[in-house]
Amino acid sequence: MPAALVTGASRGIGRGIARRFAADGYDVAVNYRSSDAAAQNVxxxxxxxxDQRARAIQADVGDPDAVESCVEETVDAFGSLDHVVNNAGINEHQYTPELSPEEFQRLLDVNVTGTFAVTKAALPYLEDSSVDEGPSVINLSSRLAHAGADYEPHYASSKAGIIALTKSHALEFGPTIRVNAIAPGFIETDMTDATTSEESKAQKRQEVIPVGRLGTPEDIGQAAAYLRDAGFVTGETLNVNGGQRMQ
Structure with missing residues (x-):
């Protein structure tokens, strides 16, 4: 049975991706940092x-030793590792005058270095994969990687770094392993609920999202499933934003 590891999968986008992969016939390792109950709920x-198996695996992707253990536990549980989805990340709304170098570095450590560390740890197992569609890595970026953000420059920078890392790994790992990214737009999750008012969300729906609604974790799960199976697609960033940003 093919298996996938989804980091940051206890809620939001990660949860949506984990559920979609399981619905498509994959055993799923549900990585989380601190939300034991939420991960077990997934x-x-x-x-x-x-009919799929699932396993909650605690690990902070900013800790390289924990990352190694997470990948090994996934393989021990399911016997293989065929796809990795690097979704785990942190976000804080801070302007540059308020942002310390340590805070900037911590976000990069989780969002960029964590993505790198998980991929590196998984690499030997992905190389041994025999799934028909071929093994893959899917990294979660953001529309802010393209647009920038005055209120969270460290987050936008980290997500731009993920796109560069995606292209670099696609070049390095091909033709064995495909590597792609998803750049979500405004997705309704616990994180956005905590930082965005209903008035602001309504304004986004009406003024800046051509399809007229906010995205859902299921929308991102659908995009991840496409990239997982798209055997002739690598090094690409799939923008899933309802037309909020067109390129």
Missing amino acids: VDTIETET
Whole structure:
């Protein structure tokens, strides 16, 4: 049975991707940093809704030793690792005058170095994969990687770095492993609920999103499933934003 590791999968976008992969016939490692109950809920949901196995695995992707253990536990649980989705990340709304170098570095350590570390740890197992569509890595970037953000320059910078890392790894790992990225637009999650008012969300729907609604974690799960199976696509960034930013 093919297996996938989804980091930061206890809620939001990660949860949506984990559920989609399980619905498509993959065993799923549900990585999380601190939300034990939420991660177990994702596992229980997957095992109730599908015939697939799921395992909650605690690891901070900013800790290289924890990353190694997470990947090894995934392989021990399922016998293989065929796809990796690097979704784990942190975000803080801070302007440059308020932002310390240590805070800037911590966000880069989790968002960029964490993505690199998980991919590196998974590499030997992905190279051994025999799935028909071929193994892949999918990295979560953001529309802000293209647009920038005056209120979170460290976050936008990290997401731009993920796109560069995606292209570099696609070049390095081909033709064995495909590497792509998703750049979500405004997606309704716990994180956006905590930082965005209903008035602001309504304004985005009406004024800046041509399809007229906010995105959902299921929308990103659908995009991840496409990139997982798209055997002639690598090094690309799929913008999933309802037309909010067209290129």
